[in-house]
Amino acid sequence: MSKVNLNTPEVPVRELRLGSITGFSGTAAGLVSCSNAGGLKDGSRSFSQCMGCSSGNAFCQLSMITDAAMVNHAPVGCAGDFFGYNFVYRVGQMERDLPPVIGRYFNTNIEEMDTVFGGARKLEATIRLAFERAKPKAIFVTTSCASGIIGDDVESVTNKMTRELGIPVVTCFCEGFKSKIWTSGFDSAYHSIVRKIVKPPEKKTNKVNIINFWGSDVFSGLLNKLGYEADYIVPFSTVAQLERISEAAATIQICPTLGTYLGAALEQVYGVPEIKAPVAYGLAGTDAWMRELGRVLDREQEIEEIIAVEKAAVLPKLEEYRARLTGTTCYITAGSAHGHALIALLRELGIDVQGAAIFHHDPVYDNGDPAADMLDHTVKTYGDVPNYNVCNKQAYELANILNRVRPDLMIARHGGMTHWGAKLGIPTLLIGDEHFSWGYQGLLNYAERILETLDNKEFVTNLAKHSTMPYTKWWMEQPPYTFLGGNVHVQAY
Ligand code: SF4
Known part of the structure; x- marks a missing residue:
């Protein structure tokens, strides 16, 4: 667990604080095993594009x-x-x-x-x-x-x-x-807020902090049923609102890559408990997350009833989607914990995840709790992922590996990455609202969008016919991690 120190104006970067890395190639299980053993080393690149x-x-x-x-x-x-x-x-x-x-x-x-x-x-x-x-x-x-x-x-x-x-x-x-890990910037922003804006609590409230980007409101319904109120932070909040986040009953993170530091800081400095569980993507992750929320908010009985009702409502439709999607192959490129969550979600839908290019890896979060490790949860629940690359948006590696794997579908979390799939004629889906796939209903939402994307293959097929790659034939024939050296676990191609 990292120790939050508000007496210093700077928070140490993730490489120093958490041992985070940007270079790895191997399998997801291999990465989890290195992380858990404390032996994770960064693989530096001898060639790098912008990041x-x-x-x-x-x-x-x-x-x-x-x-x-x-x-x-x-x-x-x-x-x-x-x-x-x-x-x-x-x-x-x-x-x-x-x-x-x-x-x-x-x-x-x-x-x-x-x-x-x-x-x-x-x-x-x-x-x-x-x-x-x-x-x-x-x-x-x-x-x-x-x-x-x-x-x-x-x-x-x-x-x-x-x-x-x-x-x-x-x-x-x-x-x-x-x-090299740009998510260090989230930690810097939150350090400045906790250090200079947040005030010590005067009372406890029924608000629950939700550390998020700018997604849709999917938490109010659940929290209101439990007698609590959602307080979305930091985008679209006011300075006065942020001053009082120390009074909240709990903190939810929609993605530990985003909120690891703020969640830990509020717990360590002001005693606001953080929900430490896998994020709620896929059935198993949602079950675990809901139960941890119930435990922290002292609503365990109510949560069991909500789980039973909500799961029963989605299971028949989920079976239909699984029948249609089983056997579809997919490659993912996304930020760290959100990418792990998407792997869980896709596997839950029966999709064969053939690999992932994930922008960095945190071997541990600031709260130090292994239960919150989403990749560990995903590998234990759904099995290993081959072609797992930690890659800070190195487009040359992505284009090369996509050209080899040639999945039925690519899922990208960031704009600027989708066209690599489209240029190769691979239907590519980007969903900016990370709350869209949250919880039991999120599985159905995502499945529907995937089917729509697969149904519209003609667009990318035509695009690929008229596209050229900026990379040479020579590069596309090289192993994708040719320039990734150092202490890495390179998979043979
Ligand atoms: S954009 Fe970022 S990396 Fe580039 S010069 Fe400015 S601070 Fe440095």
Whole structure:
């Protein structure tokens, strides 16, 4: 279990804190066994294409707090993805019947002269501008490679501006070069919230924190039946709402890759219990998760009744879908725990998962509880997964392995990955709402979308006829993990 320390402005990156890796090739069971034995080593690549950045992941959580403003202390290029967050923010507000205002995002535009003389004055000026223009309840300052390399004392500036402006001005240390694991940025964002925004509890409430991205509301119905209320954090919450998350009855994570640090911090610092179970994907995972929720909320009898009713409602239809999907082959590319959850879900539907390219691997979560390890649960419940690759979005590896495996279906969790399947004529499905496949009903929702995707194969067949791959014939004939070296468990091809 990692120890949360709110006295330091930075949270250690996942490589150091959890022993997380971005390079592995072998089988899922092999990875679980190495992780459980404590012998997991990262396999470094001698060739790498572009990947994500911690700064972006920190930004995607903090930038959707509805009454806060963001200052990105960075060259303007680091702000190149602001438009995407603004799009998600506006769409998410409309879905929640909120006025679709634009994001309050500012960038300090660090230039060459600033890298020589320092960017602190520019940062102060930008924070003042953000305060005047946006009138926010808090300002978050995200750092960058440039601000980290030149050694700007961002924490001193934000402390000074907090005193001057009378609102929390909070540094979020998330320099991209510090970690190959961009989910370290989630931890940085949550550290800044717990350190400077969350207040000690004054009372206990019946609210349950739900650490999520921006998915649909699938928890209110369940929690209301149990006498509790869903409190979705961090996107689309307010600063005042975040101040009180220490008073919640429990914390749910829709994905431990996202919420591992915040769940553990709230439990360690304020005693808010975290639901430590496999996430609720597939029948076995949903059973285990529901029972743990019932135990933590002291509603064990009520949960057993809900499980019986909800399972009975989906089982006949599930059998129908299994009959239609059994034998379908699939390859997955997704973030860590969500990818593990999707493997469970697909296996539950009878689909043959032929492999997965998963963006990183955490051998343990911050709570240290092995019961919460989704890959361990998936392998124990549904068996091993061959062609299991830990790969931080290295498209050249993905294109190569897809071309060999040639599954009936590809499932991708992130935009920018789907076209690799489509170019090869493989029907590819991306579902952005990770709550869509949650729980017993989620199995039916996902099965329906898979069948729709398989029914529309003609689109990708035609696309493939008119597409070219950017990779040479030489590369497509090489073993896919040619450039993955070091201490890895490479499967022969
Ligand atoms: S913080 Fe670093 S890695 Fe991230 S976008 Fe800026 S320069 Fe690139």
